[in-house]
Amino acid sequence: METFAAAARELAELSHNFYARGWVLGTSGNFSAVVNRDPLQLAVSPSGVDKGALAADQILLIDEHGEMLSNHPAKASDETPLHLMIVKSRPASAVLHTHSVWSTSLSNLHAADGGVAIEGYEMLKGLAGVRTHEHHEWLPIIENSQDMKTLAEQLNLTLTRQPDAHGVLLRGHGLYTWGKDLREAKRHVEILEFLLEAVGRTRMMKGVGS
Numbered sequence: 705m706e707t708f709a710a711a712a713r714e715l716a717e718l719s720h721n722f723y724a725r726g727w728v729l730g731t732s733g734n735f736s737a738v739v740n741r742d743p744l745q746l747a748v749s750p751s752g753v754d755k756g757a758l759a760a761d762q763i764l765l766i767d768e769h770g771e772m773l774s775n776h777p778a779k780a781s782d783e784t785p786l787h788l789m790i791v792k793s794r795p796a797s798a799v800l801h802t803h804s805v806w807s808t809s810l811s812n813l814h815a816a817d818g819g820v821a822i823e824g825y826e827m828l829k830g831l832a833g834v835r836t837h838e839h840h841e842w843l844p845i846i847e848n849s850q851d852m853k854t855l856a857e858q859l860n861l862t863l864t865r866q867p868d869a870h871g872v873l874l875r876g877h878g879l880y881t882w883g884k885d886l887r888e889a890k891r892h893v894e895i896l897e898f899l900l901e902a903v904g905r906t907r908m909m910k911g912v913g914s
Contacts (some may be wrong), residue, residue: 705829706763707739708739708747709760709823711737711747711763711886712744712760713736713864715737715747715749715763715886716763718750718890719737719755719758719850720755720758722893723755724756725805725897726805727802727893727897727903728755728802728803730754731754731755731883732756732799732802732878733802733803734748734781734783734787734801735748735798735801736747736748736749736784736787736791736798736800737797737798737885737886738791738798740796741766743767743768743771744768744788744791744792745767745768746765746788746791747764747765748763748764748781748784748787749762749763749780750763750764750776750778751779751781751782751801752778752779753778764776764780766780766784768788768792769788770784770788782821783852784852785852785853785854786859786880788856789856789859790850790859792865793860793863794863795884796882796884797879797883797885797886798879798883798884798888799844799880799882799889800880800882800890800892800893801880802879802893804879804897804901805877806897806900806903807878807879807900808876810877810900810904811874811875811878812875812876814845814871815842815845815847815875817845817847818844818845819842819843820842820843820845820903821840821841821842822840822841822843822903823839823840823841824838825837825899827899828841828895828899830891830892830894831896832870832883832884832888832892842877843868843870843871843872843896844862844871844872844873845864845875846873846874846875847875848875848877856858859872859880867878870892870896879897880889881896881897886909
């Protein structure tokens, strides 16, 4: 776990990195890191901030109920309940959410399938616990909603059914992934975004939609 100041610096740096890669353009995306477990406290990105210009002093500190602990005029991301649900139900100390073209497009394309299957790629070995390119990764797709309580409940149900998943796609919205710390969560974003783009580009080149 990180100190709040260290987590804030790392989240801001990560935000700039992801923005440069086109994964969190404009105000899209949100990030969090656990800074204390008992009581649970998270460093989280604020709502409505340009991710290419996010500064460490804009990062907020919240408690296990999503209530603000830091003295700051901004408010936490509307999707904070999803972050809280993940860190409470998974062995995760960081949660990252991106809005890339490929995660958004494939989440729509495969919505009827309930998820995106990825296998046969060497890059799969970048996911925690994966040792072979033969691994079958299933990224579940959840219908998007502006009701965050309902969405958090659906996410919890999905992860209960798919305990080995390394991430989840929100339909027409983007990717959620996590890690035991920020370094692992960042790696999971990089790996999953690569794999989603590889899957999407391969299907485009083949001229097929599934």
